[in-house]
Amino acid sequence: MEKITSFRDEYRFLSNFFQYPFVFKGLQYPNAEAAFQAQKCTNDEDKIKYTQVKNPVRAKQMGKKEPGLRKDWDLISVNIMLEIERAKFAVPELGEMLLSTGDAYLEEGNHWHDNRWGHCTCDKCKNKTAQNLLGNILMQVRTELSEAKENEQQKRT
Ligand SMILES: [Zn+2]
Numbered sequence: 001m002e003k004i005t006s007f008r009d010e011y012r013f014l015s016n017f018f019q020y021p022f023v024f025k026g027l028q029y030p031n032a033e034a035a036f037q038a039q040k041c042t043n044d045e046d047k048i049k050y051t052q053v054k055n056p057v058r059a060k061q062m063g064k065k066e067p068g069l070r071k072d073w074d075l076i077s078v079n080i081m082l083e084i085e086r087a088k089f090a091v092p093e094l095g096e097m098l099l100s101t102g103d104a105y106l107e108e109g110n111h112w113h114d115n116r117w118g119h120c121t122c123d124k125c126k127n128k129t130a131q132n133l134l135g136n137i138l139m140q141v142r143t144e145l146s147e148a149k150e151n152e153q154q155k156r157t
Contacts, residue, residue, distance in 0.1 A: 001104070003105045016032035022035075023087065027051050028051055029050060031054075031059070032085065035050070039077075085138060086141055086144070098142050099149070106138045108135060116131050
């Protein structure tokens with residue numbers, strides 16, 4: 001099976017840092033990272049500031065300092081990420097790009113020790129088991145898109 005283990009270059013669009021505006025719960029964000037970090041805020045006014053943060057690194061830093069962070073964040077964040085990726089890849093062009101990865105295994109290889117959302121390949125982490133949560137979510141969304149497309153085609157015939 002083909003494996004995509006780096007969300008860079010031609011696969012940059014799989015990264016949450018990829019710049020492509022989309023609407024999530026009524027607000028347009030410049031990238032998925034900004035949309036995700038905004039969900040750490042409990043009220044809409046605070047979320048709105050993230051719609052202006054074009055730099056995903058900055059959005060991540062802001063999210064770390066979000067004072068209203070919910071106690072159950074670790075638990076709910078996986079489902080929030082799923083909803084965000086669904087919204088991102090509902091943009092037709094992005095959806096087609098995701099589908100073009102076929103049935104390749106998706107995993108965000110990294111060197112910043114993230115074995116929760118991705119898989120760090122540094123010497124210290126290489127023997128750790130990675131949860132690959134983002135990759136799993138992307139593969140799930142891809143399956144959903146593919147099934148929706150099949151249903152559409154069946155309706156037409
Ligand atoms: Zn590491």
